Amino acid sequence: MTALPVIETLEGDISAYISTNVISITDGQIYLEAELFNDGIRPAINPGFSVSRVGGSAQIKAMKKLAGPLRIELAQYRELAAFVQFGSDLSKDTLERLKQGECIVEMLKQPQYRPMPIEKQVLILYVLTNRYLTDIPVRQARKFQNDFLSFIDEYHADIAEEIRNKKIISEELEGKIISTIIEFKKQNKYN
Numbered sequence: 001m002t003a004l005p006v007i008e009t010l011e012g013d014i015s016a017y018i019s020t021n022v023i024s025i026t027d028g029q030i031y032l033e034a035e036l037f038n039d040g041i042r043p044a045i046n047p048g049f050s051v052s053r054v055g056g057s058a059q060i061k062a063m064k065k066l067a068g069p070l071r072i073e074l075a076q077y078r079e080l081a082a083f084v085q086f087g088s089d090l091s092k093d094t095l096e097r098l099k100q101g102e103c104i105v106e107m108l109k110q111p112q113y114r115p116m117p118i119e120k121q122v123l124i125l126y127v128l129t130n131r132y133l134t135d136i137p138v139r140q141a142r143k144f145q146n147d148f149l150s151f152i153d154e155y156h157a158d159i160a161e162e163i164r165n166k167k168i169i170s171e172e173l174e175g176k177i178i179s180t181i182i183e184f185k186k187q188n189k190y191n
Contacts (some may be wrong), residue, residue: 002098003026005022005026007019007022008133010159014031014049018083018173022131023051027052027053027054028051028052028053028055029050029051029099030045030048030050031045031046031050032044032045032046033046040109040111041105041108041175042109042110042112043110046078047075047078048075048078048079049076056068059119060168061167061168062119062122062163062168063121063122063168065169065174066122066125066126066149067131069129070104070125070128070129071115073100073101074101074104074108075103075106076097076101077097077098077100077101077102077104077105078101080087080094080097080101081098081101083127094137098133099132099134100128100134101132102138102141103128103133103136103138103141104128105111106138106141106142107124107127107128107133107141107142108147109142117160118164119160119162119163119166120149120152120160120162122163122169123148123149123152123159123160123163123177124145124148124149126146126169126177127148127181132185133182136190137190138189140191142189144185144188144190146180147184148184149151151184151187151188152157152180153179156176156178156180158161158176159173159176159177159180
């Protein structure tokens with residue numbers, strides 16, 4: 001039996017009786033947040049409250065390996081961003097974590113009616129997870145993404161094809177991905 005219950009919470013309270021009971025009998029939930037939507041983050045999914053008991057089983061191995069740590073990093077960024085609103089002096093580590101979180105948010109924004117093939121998703125998650133955007137301004141993250149994926153299509157389509165066909169990132173493929181990212185970054189500067 002398949003069901004898709006949709007629950008509107010009052011003021012975002014997911015601990016209410018109905019919400020809690022529906023959550024307990026489903027295989028997970030996607031928690032959408034109006035605040036994220038209004039900030040231009042779409043899909044407006046809160047990774048801290050969203051849960052999947054079967055999601056990992058539906059993912060290819062390459063995606064599963066990269067998405068788990070990224071989800072945690074995104075949830076930690078949201079907590080950190082909320083906390084630092086009250087502080088003024090931030091350490092270098094905190095600033096780097098905030099920037100990484102901002103890049104993740106920017107790169108995960110999805111234009112309406114433009115799904116991305118799984119192999120391209122994996123490549124973008126690889127770039128994010130391995131922090132290849134630390135030297136790029138957040139405002140340039142989307143441009144980096146578009147240019148990098150075009151570069152892959154034009155010069156290294158074999159990488160995307162291998163991810164699509166084998167569904168894993170072998171050591172050899174990872175080496176190709178790393179050298180391709182380095183090659184791309186040498187040719188393209190983002191300021």
